[in-house]
Amino acid sequence: MSKLWGGRFTKQTDQLVEEYTASITFDKELAEEDIQGSLAHVTMLGKCGILPAEDVEKIREGLLSVQGKIRRGEMEFSVSDEDIHMNIEKTLIEEIGPVGGKLHTGRSRNDQVATDMHLYLRKRVVEFVGLLGKLQEALLTQAKANLDTIVPGYTHLQRAQPILFAHHLMAYVSMFERDIERLQDSYKRINTLPLGAGALAGTTFAIDRHFVAEQLNFDRVYENSLDAVSDRDFILEFLSGSSILMMHLSRFCEEMVLWSSTEFNFVELDDAFCTGSSIMPQKKNPDVAELVRGKTGRVYGNLMGLLTVLKSLPLAYNKDMQEDKEGMFDTVRTLQGALQLFAPMVETMKVNRDRMRQAVNQDFSNATDIADFLVNKGLPFRQAHEVIGKTVLYCIQNQKYLLDLTLDEFKQFSPLFDDRIYEVLQPQQVVNARNVYGGTATIQVEAAIARAEQALEQT
Numbered sequence: 001m002s003k004l005w006g007g008r009f010t011k012q013t014d015q016l017v018e019e020y021t022a023s024i025t026f027d028k029e030l031a032e033e034d035i036q037g038s039l040a041h042v043t044m045l046g047k048c049g050i051l052p053a054e055d056v057e058k059i060r061e062g063l064l065s066v067q068g069k070i071r072r073g074e075m076e077f078s079v080s081d082e083d084i085h086m087n088i089e090k091t092l093i094e095e096i097g098p099v100g101g102k103l104h105t106g107r108s109r110n111d112q113v114a115t116d117m118h119l120y121l122r123k124r125v126v127e128f129v130g131l132l133g134k135l136q137e138a139l140l141t142q143a144k145a146n147l148d149t150i151v152p153g154y155t156h157l158q159r160a161q162p163i164l165f166a167h168h169l170m171a172y173v174s175m176f177e178r179d180i181e182r183l184q185d186s187y188k189r190i191n192t193l194p195l196g197a198g199a200l201a202g203t204t205f206a207i208d209r210h211f212v213a214e215q216l217n218f219d220r221v222y223e224n225s226l227d228a229v230s231d232r233d234f235i236l237e238f239l240s241g242s243s244i245l246m247m248h249l250s251r252f253c254e255e256m257v258l259w260s261s262t263e264f265n266f267v268e269l270d271d272a273f274c275t276g277s278s279i280m281p282q283k284k285n286p287d288v289a290e291l292v293r294g295k296t297g298r299v300y301g302n303l304m305g306l307l308t309v310l311k312s313l314p315l316a317y318n319k320d321m322q323e324d325k326e327g328m329f330d331t332v333r334t335l336q337g338a339l340q341l342f343a344p345m346v347e348t349m350k351v352n353r354d355r356m357r358q359a360v361n362q363d364f365s366n367a368t369d370i371a372d373f374l375v376n377k378g379l380p381f382r383q384a385h386e387v388i389g390k391t392v393l394y395c396i397q398n399q400k401y402l403l404d405l406t407l408d409e410f411k412q413f414s415p416l417f418d419d420r421i422y423e424v425l426q427p428q429q430v431v432n433a434r435n436v437y438g439g440t441a442t443i444q445v446e447a448a449i450a451r452a453e454q455a456l457e458q459t
């Protein structure tokens with residue numbers, strides 16, 4: 001059969017042009033959504049009296065039969081039919097005859113493809129919110145198991161103040177919560193129906209866009225037909241939300257790579273989530289964490305790619321916009337892979353509590369607390385800072401930690417010291433002293449876990 005749009009042409013399409021312009025190799029991923037949209041469209045054509053009931057019935061049955069063929073893997077997609085929309089329409093006409101040609105009444109591929117992508121991303125948002133929830137659950141499990149694990153907290157990657165390891169993990173729970181919120185917020189715009197916009201100006205047929213929206217569970221329809229077929233903001237939002245999510249994952253990956261190094265030795269990743277070296281028999285590499293960190297680049301790239309495709313494009317549809325799909329599919333696959341692996345990797349991670357504790361005892365991360373001690377005795381903070389700076393320098397020069405100093409040594413730096421400082425300096429005390437909403441004190445972290453569990457139940 002010739003092209004569905006062949007009427008105006010006197011020549012065959014050049015073979016290379018056909019291959020260059022076709023999108024079927026990748027947009028066949030939209031087959032389910034395309035049929036779902038067509039079923040709603042043809043039902044509406046019947047309801048509005050644009051097509052007789054028997055034609056609607058034949059087309060519906062035909063679409064379901066094409067759907068079966070695709071699901072069974074029996075559909076032969078052809079490059080000469082360009083894209084998923086025309087492949088399906090062509091097969092429909094082959095199956096039920098010329099009546100199949102009535103399906104496209106009052107519709108254009110421009111509003112059709114936009115509809116397919118809205119349907120596609122709507123499912124993905126639900127899927128990713130679920131996967132992020134699973135990841136939060138894994139983090140909460142580890143956090144609950146590590147409520148008494150103290151670890152150095154860092155700034156500039158230098159030991160800063162001791163914190164609960166649970167507190168550190170809960171920071172990621174908060175980050176992923178924002179990712180969930182961003183996805184949920186983008187859902188409003190994803191869940192807007194473009195169909196009925198026609199090629200760009202609307203259609204001469206008395207269609208009912210709101211009826212289609214209702215059938216497909218869209219909350220609303222696009223206000224403006226040009227905007228409906230030109231808008232790809234909803235994909236950009238998905239790609240930017242995905243980029244931020246990958247950035248979060250990459251920071252976590254980086255920490256896991258560092259923590260599992262011999263230098264840190266804070267955690268051990270499960271064998272199932274690591275790989276070996278083909279030459280060095282002793283190696284156990286954190287490949288999954290490294291690869292998720294690396295794949296962050298392609299997700300950013302997909303966002304930059306689409307922003308650049310859309311830059312300066314005149315309204316309404318332009319063929320450039322066909323370039324919106326591969327980056328979106330690639331991002332979906334990259335996120336699926338990363339999120340599916342991340343939750344069990346976190347859950348099975350072994351935490352080396354002794355090593356963390358040892359690290360906390362062998363540093364000066366309790367220095368702020370003796371400064372605060374002097375402040376409580378009436379010394380201005382700036383002066384207390386100076387006194388403790390000198391005390392730390394003395395310790396370094398004499399190869400001691402603060403807890404190793406005698407009270408006499410302390411008193412050389414300030415007469416305000418008394419033996420209560422030995423309690424103040426204990427890591428657990430240092431942690432629990434930060435009893436502020438959102439702080440690292442055990443009771444605050446317990447409360448944060450309870451709030452996160454409640455939020456998780458509500459998503």
Ligand code: ARG
Binds near residue numbers: 110
């Ligand atoms: N395959 C096309 C795309 O993804 C479908 C829309 C084509 N519309 C057109 N007027 N050529 O963008």
